[in-house]
Amino acid sequence: MDSFKKKFVEEAGELIDKLEVSLLELEKNPEDASLIQQVFRIMHTLKGNSAMFGFDLIDSFTHNLETIYDQVRNGQLQISPEILNVTLASVDHLKLMLDEQNYNDPDFKTVYNGLLSKINAIINPSQPDSIKVAKESQQPEGQISTYYILFEPNQDIFKNGTNPIYLLDELCSLGEYKVFCHFNRVPEITEIKPELCYTYWEVLLATSQDVNSIQDVFIFVETESKLEIQKLAELNLLSDNAFVEEVSHLAEVQKDVGLVTVQRIATKAAARLNKAKAEQFTKERMAVKDKSASSIRVSSDKLDHLMNLVSELVTTQARLSLFAEQTNVPGLAPIVENVQKLTRQLRDIAFSIVLIPIENLFGRFQRLVRDLSAELHKEVDFIIEGADTELDKTIIENLSDPLMHIIRNSMDHGIEDARVRLANGKPAKGKIHLKAFYSGANVIIQVTDDGAGIDPEFIREKAISKGLIPPDRKMSRKEILDLIFLPGFSTAKKVTDVSGRGVGMDVVKKKISDIRGEVEVESEVGQGTTITIKLPLTLSIIDGLLVSIDNSPFVIPLSSIDKIYAIEKESIYNTYNNLVALDGAQVPFFSLRKEFNLKPSDEELEQIVVVNFEDNRVGLVVDHVIGEYQAVLKPMGKHYKNHDIFSGATILGDGTVALVMDTNKIIKMFANIKAVK
Amino acid sequence: MAKTILIVDDSDSIREVVRFTLENEGYNVLVGVDGKDALKHLNGQTIDLVITDLHMPEMDGIELIKHIRAMPDYERIPILFLTTESQTAKKMEAKDAGATGWIIKPFVPAKLLSAITKVIR
Numbered sequence: 001m002d003s004f005k006k007k008f009v010e011e012a013g014e015l016i017d018k019l020e021v022s023l024l025e026l027e028k029n030p031e032d033a034s035l036i037q038q039v040f041r042i043m044h045t046l047k048g049n050s051a052m053f054g055f056d057l058i059d060s061f062t063h064n065l066e067t068i069y070d071q072v073r074n075g076q077l078q079i080s081p082e083i084l085n086v087t088l089a090s091v092d093h094l095k096l097m098l099d100e101q102n103y104n105d106p107d108f109k110t111v112y113n114g115l116l117s118k119i120n121a122i123i124n125p126s127q128p129d130s131i132k133v134a135k136e137s138q139q140p141e142g143q144i145s146t147y148y149i150l151f152e153p154n155q156d157i158f159k160n161g162t163n164p165i166y167l168l169d170e171l172c173s174l175g176e177y178k179v180f181c182h183f184n185r186v187p188e189i190t191e192i193k194p195e196l197c198y199t200y201w202e203v204l205l206a207t208s209q210d211v212n213s214i215q216d217v218f219i220f221v222e223t224e225s226k227l228e229i230q231k232l233a234e235l236n237l238l239s240d241n242a243f244v245e246e247v248s249h250l251a252e253v254q255k256d257v258g259l260v261t262v263q264r265i266a267t268k269a270a271a272r273l274n275k276a277k278a279e280q281f282t283k284e285r286m287a288v289k290d291k292s293a294s295s296i297r298v299s300s301d302k303l304d305h306l307m308n309l310v311s312e313l314v315t316t317q318a319r320l321s322l323f324a325e326q327t328n329v330p331g332l333a334p335i336v337e338n339v340q341k342l343t344r345q346l347r348d349i350a351f352s353i354v355l356i357p358i359e360n361l362f363g364r365f366q367r368l369v370r371d372l373s374a375e376l377h378k379e380v381d382f383i384i385e386g387a388d389t390e391l392d393k394t395i396i397e398n399l400s401d402p403l404m405h406i407i408r409n410s411m412d413h414g415i416e417d418a419r420v421r422l423a424n425g426k427p428a429k430g431k432i433h434l435k436a437f438y439s440g441a442n443v444i445i446q447v448t449d450d451g452a453g454i455d456p457e458f459i460r461e462k463a464i465s466k467g468l469i470p471p472d473r474k475m476s477r478k479e480i481l482d483l484i485f486l487p488g489f490s491t492a493k494k495v496t497d498v499s500g501r502g503v504g505m506d507v508v509k510k511k512i513s514d515i516r517g518e519v520e521v522e523s524e525v526g527q528g529t530t531i532t533i534k535l536p537l538t539l540s541i542i543d544g545l546l547v548s549i550d551n552s553p554f555v556i557p558l559s560s561i562d563k564i565y566a567i568e569k570e571s572i573y574n575t576y577n578n579l580v581a582l583d584g585a586q587v588p589f590f591s592l593r594k595e596f597n598l599k600p601s602d603e604e605l606e607q608i609v610v611v612n613f614e615d616n617r618v619g620l621v622v623d624h625v626i627g628e629y630q631a632v633l634k635p636m637g638k639h640y641k642n643h644d645i646f647s648g649a650t651i652l653g654d655g656t657v658a659l660v661m662d663t664n665k666i667i668k669m670f671a672n673i674k675a676v677k
Numbered sequence: 678m679a680k681t682i683l684i685v686d687d688s689d690s691i692r693e694v695v696r697f698t699l700e701n702e703g704y705n706v707l708v709g710v711d712g713k714d715a716l717k718h719l720n721g722q723t724i725d726l727v728i729t730d731l732h733m734p735e736m737d738g739i740e741l742i743k744h745i746r747a748m749p750d751y752e753r754i755p756i757l758f759l760t761t762e763s764q765t766a767k768k769m770e771a772k773d774a775g776a777t778g779w780i781i782k783p784f785v786p787a788k789l790l791s792a793i794t795k796v797i798r
Contacts, residue, residue, distance in 0.1 A: 004690065004693070004694055004697075007689070007690050007693055008690045011688065011689045011690045012690075014689075038734070041732055041733075041734065044732055044761070045687065045688050045732070047761065048688070048691075048761040048782045048783065049688055049690055049691060051761075051782065051783040052690075052691070052694070052782060052783035052784065053690070158753055159752075159753070159775070160755075160756075160772070160775055160776065160777050161753050161754050161755035161756055161775075161777040161796065162755065162777050162778075162796065163755070163796065163797075163798075165798075166794065166795055166796060166797070166798055167795060169794075169798070170791075170794060170795055195753075217795070219778070220777060220778030220779070220795060220796075223772070
């Protein structure tokens, strides 16, 4: 159960995050009934789950919170800033409640009680409400009693998916039993409707359970059947053979025995038994197996190791495939194919263990921006894109702080006051754009604001005055902008609460490089600033398409490929505008032979691989398409580091090295060259 | 042959607990995150039992129950619903929609299994 608890805490955390987002939405549209419903629903789930996993405090707390929104839902209350503030404060507190260690903190209790009384004041302005806790009633440890049960289901009992036999089985599991089944209501065979139930039952049951547990058996069908339960004696009458025989006999000759008759016989039997006094009581208890955990924790070292092994396996498997192809041994091919399939599955599972979407992390910043916007009196639209991008869990955890810093900086230094913005001809409301996307073998996270931008001249002067650079140093614009990542450099003219203590960007840079990422800054004075974080995909195995250009192999990531066409050489080389008609649409293309400064090919047919580039389709012309290939990405050496049109290299089955293209970068680069020409 | 049970709940942890408990008991388990999602499993394959939450986005439990009862393949399969509300009103609404029975949250695995043995074997 303990690991379920962890799972619960994780999930509750997500629920609370979601709740927060919904509440913030609700703040913007207080009248939106579907949002109120959503808030209520999340609270409801939180309440139900927390009770299940023993977080009683959360259970009762959310119960009260939920009541507020139930009343809002029913129109008894109106969403007010007061309600939202209390709810948001409660949401913060809920986060603390997830960690049971906090419970001993005296402050915790104070806040808890404070919030609870505020909540109660909202629910019930006149008098404080008390929290009700349901107590489970204790089962009395009784001796064995004998019961008579008549169970007569309605004829249409099957309609709800009930099978009365199971109920009888369950009833019988309570103790010793004798069942009499009556078929006298079953009509002639021509009259029988198979979907109706004609049978009814009489049961004698000797059990140590009380009458409630017998009723519990029939709890689902109470309203759909006739049920009589009567205690016959506080003895096990079934141990008396004479009694059983007499009732059985009656059941055979009569239609049904009936309660009255049974009671009469039972009284006699009970008297006999009491006299004999030779009774042994047995108790049956259903043993409940303890369930063990469904998830386990594994150290990330082991996962890294697993990933390495998987990538080695993929490489080896490629060699095996090649070998099988070359040797052509009968029977080897199917085995190799199987190995390939298994490798792929293994790889996918290893991936799914390590990767999670960045969504939760991004969601957290909604709140940050809201709070900051209140604190700084700046109105900001916060736009999130690409929240489904998947990243290594540890990377996501380590991204939280740096991103928070960057967003704070954008809010504090980037976005100007509304007055300044209007004076500069910008909308009063600022805009911050948080975006994640894949580019080749990297994940890019970008924070863009439309604020004041960074003035390189100002940075330069500041750096000189702080003695960070000599005054006569000649620097490119990019070099100057990169100065903001130096330790001890803070550009804010005044230190505010939010940022500007001079421990901003250098920490960001350090944290990002700790996870093998890079940070870049691009800024235009008056237009805004873009901070780009480039992270390597830790899982460096990608599905690729193996192609060849002038007999050299290259890999194009399969994820970016749209379609492949064969195309005549003529239509590529004799063109002025680098456009080709494919499937009735014009597609711009680049001949990679041409761009790589190679001679035109001798062959008549070439292949055009159409890839997705931003929102467009762009064709890349190659000589041959060899086939699908699982590429294990290896970083390239120091000398090739600046060739970022390739995201890495991979070793093919025969030992050749193939470069892996970053199609985004390739297209960008060639498009730029074209523009310059 | 192992019985197939479809669990429909928007809560990950509930789904996991239920799924784990059931799989441990040797049931085949299908999952849906809400009513709408659950419908994809109701494609004619054999499903012996549906366990659904009532409060869900997209399509709630009651709606789902009505849907299932309208499908010839599944009109008689047992359906249990999960509910925190022990009030009769909600329960009756679900029963009227065609549910076989209910499980009151919070529940322990034993309680879940005992409710299931009431309707399938």
